[in-house]
Amino acid sequence: MSQPDTGSTTGITTGIEARLAELEATVARLTAENAALLARHEPDAHTTTSGAGMDESVSRRRAFTRLGGAALGVATVYGVTNAAPAAAASSAILSEVDNPVSDKTSISSLAPFEADVLTVRARTNGDAITGFGGVGAQSAGVWGQAESGWGVYGTSNTGYAIYAAGRIGIASFGPKGSPTAGTYALRDIVGDDAGNLYCCVEAGAPGKWRLINAAVAPQFHPIAPIRAYDSRAPLPGAAILAAGASRAVSIADARDIVTGVVTATSAVPLGATAITFNLTIANTTANGFLAVTAGDATAYAASTINWTAAKTTIANGGVVPVSAAREIKVWAGGGGSTDFVVDVTGYYS
Secondary structure (H helix, E strand, C coil), X not given: CCCCCHHHHHHHHHHHHHHHHHHHHHHHHHHHHHHHHHHCCCCCCCCCCCCHHHHHHHHHHHHHHHHHHXXXXXXXXXXXXXXXXXXXXXXCCCCCCCCCCCCCCCCCCCCCCCCCCCCCCCCCCCCCCCCCCCCCCCCCCCCCCCCCCCCCCXXXXXXXXXXXXXXXXXXXXXXXXXXXXCCEXXXXXXXXXXXXXXXXXXXXXXXXXXXEECCCCCCEEEEEEEEEEECCCCCCCCCCECXXXXXXXXXXXXXXXXXXXXXXXXXXXXXXXXXXXXXXXXXXXXXXXXXXXXCCCCCCCCCCEEECCCCCCEEEEEEEECCCCCEEEEEEECCCCEEEEEEEXXXXX
16 A cells, blocks of 8 residues: 655645735735725715726725635635634625715625525624614615515524514505415514504415504494494385395494484494494294394304294394494394394494
8 A cells, every 4th residue: 555645745735824824915915905995085975976086986895805805715725724713803704885886795606506695604602794784764784685585584593583682674565454465474474554563374375364463453432322223114224134145234324213314424433443233133033043244244154143933032242343334244044034223332443
């Protein structure tokens, strides 16, 4: 078996050390150049930069980029000869932009396969990436955008995945209300134009949502009880509710208990989201039930009042959402028909 060529090994080590010394000298030189540039007069942000002023800005930007490349080169050489390099006194990559023409320093990957563009690891108690935004409402310390997935994504074994020492802002995703289009994942949180926050409780398109923080907390407004509807009264039209049928009923106005004539308009005002009510049934046939929903509902899932014999007169109270048109819908099920009366005792808005 041949013996290792100690002369070749010594030559490789000497070459690496020479390259390391060369790179360290480059870092020292560029650091001095950067210090000199920083000491020079900064161009006025309100004046047009051209000629020498533009050259200075471009030169300053390039100097910082070159320093980053040289320092990164040193880190690479250290990685070859020393698995645990001593902590550096400055950043491995340093980049600063002071150029009215271009405001970003980009790092791109040309790999034709899935790869991270940049991976940064910090030592104990260090920050992997620290970002400082400029002065202005539109500036960001760290800004992320993605064609799909997450603009900024964080995970943590023991601490916070994402931690903010100041405010956390959520941009509006659209008009008032939970999403009606798009595909969402469980626990997604979105905000609407009115300032309401919603959490996705069932993934899908658009999924199911729960209001977790209303911009204005709904308030209950009790009112003197009003007759909103009576199917026996001439107005808005006497008609028993047949089995299997449904009827949209306005609860906006107060009506006379005998004639059904409107006695007060907007007793339940625009903007009301729900009402408290009493529902009375009379002149029943067979047996059955009534279900009460919002006026724009297309189905019901629970009964509000039940009867088991003809000619029954009973009442029950409840709370139900109302549509934007200030309507509720009453459904008849179970095989029987009945007259019904709706009295409103208060509303939420």
